[in-house]
Amino acid sequence: MHVLIIFRQEKVMNLLLNISLAFLFFMILITAISIYVGYQVMNPMRLAISQLPSEYHLEYEEITFYNNSDSVELKGWWIPSTRRDFITQKAVIFSHSYGDNRQSMPIETLKLAKRLSSEGFHVFMYDFRNSGESGGRFTTIGRKEKTDLLSAIHFVKHEKGIHEIGLIGWSMGASTSIIVGSESPNVRAVIADSPFADLETYTKESFTYWTGLPNQVSKYMVQVAENVFIDLNLSDVKPYIAARRYENKGLMLIHSTKDGAISYKQSELIYNNAPNAEIWITKKGGHIRNYNHQKDKYEERIIEFLNKYMYGDFMFTPISKMTWS
Structure with missing residues (x-):
């Protein structure tokens, strides 16, 4: 019985560890995407003057x-x-x-x-x-x-x-x-x-239109981008x-x-x-x-x-x- 309890505790700990790692990975991924999207927004492709x-x-x-x-x-x-x-x-x-x-x-x-x-x-x-x-x-x-x-x-x-x-x-x-x-x-x-x-409200409301990403993560991603790129201050x-x-x-x-x-x-x-x-x-x-x-x-x-x-x-x-x- 004692061994069974220890085994169950280890399964619970492993499950919690896996959930924590998955959440950490998700947050790292979202942060990386936020930085990438912010960089892309601040670096649109330059158009040449044609006339x-x-x-x-x-x-x-x-x-x-x-x-x-x-x-x-x-x-x-x-x-x-x-x-x-x-x-x-x-x-x-x-x-x-x-x-x-x-x-x-x-x-x-x-x-x-x-x-x-x-x-x-x-x-x-x-x-x-x-x-x-x-x-x-x-x-x-x-x-x-x-x-x-x-x-x-x-x-x-x-x-x-x-x-x-x-x-x-x-x-x-x-x-x-x-x-x-x-x-x-x-x-x-x-x-x-x-x-x-x-700009702040508009960015969050039109986030999906411009990025194709779900609107639910817009607030976090915008905050990350603003913290990384200090010139991107939407509230100004x-x-x-x-x-x-x-x-x-x-x-x-x-x-x-x-x-x-x-x-x-x-x-x-x-x-x-x-x-x-x-x-x-x-x-x-x-x-x-x-x-x-x-x-x-x-x-x-x-x-x-x-x-x-x-x-x-x-x-x-x-x-x-x-x-x-």
């Missing part, structure tokens, strides 16, 4: 400037206004989406730049860090990209002498533009196409909070109900937090493809919006406007 402004019959200047916070080398194009009947003091800065660059996006950014140039706007297109031809090792989905955009504004103001500045961005670039627009006194108007409202990127500071400048949100990557509800959350904003919900396209489906209307609406806020001292009247089309 130049000259192919759209635009004059342009190749620009190299540096991030004012960490000296990362950034590349861009300065496209002057083609209007010759007056000297313009207005510039619009383009900020591209995650994994793309100033030219390689699902829409023809150079076509849009040409239209803005013909309407009297200078256009500055640049690559975020770790994108296109810019330097930098990691993409941080808004945290450090914010300083890239602030540095672009500094370049436009101090090197080109332009003080009337508007921002337009898509996806990550849209969210970054909202945050920067709320902080920079030089920005008069922001157009945000398909932004996320809160909250455009819906930045939107609360838009009392005396313009904010225009554009989003499609067909967007499978970032729900248009994200733009609605930003809109509901902004004291002065308008939102255009479209029924065509997908993620950052609104321009492809209604180019003329898209151009006219953003030009009208920019002109409202970028003609010197404007008469400010708070607005709250939502349209669907």
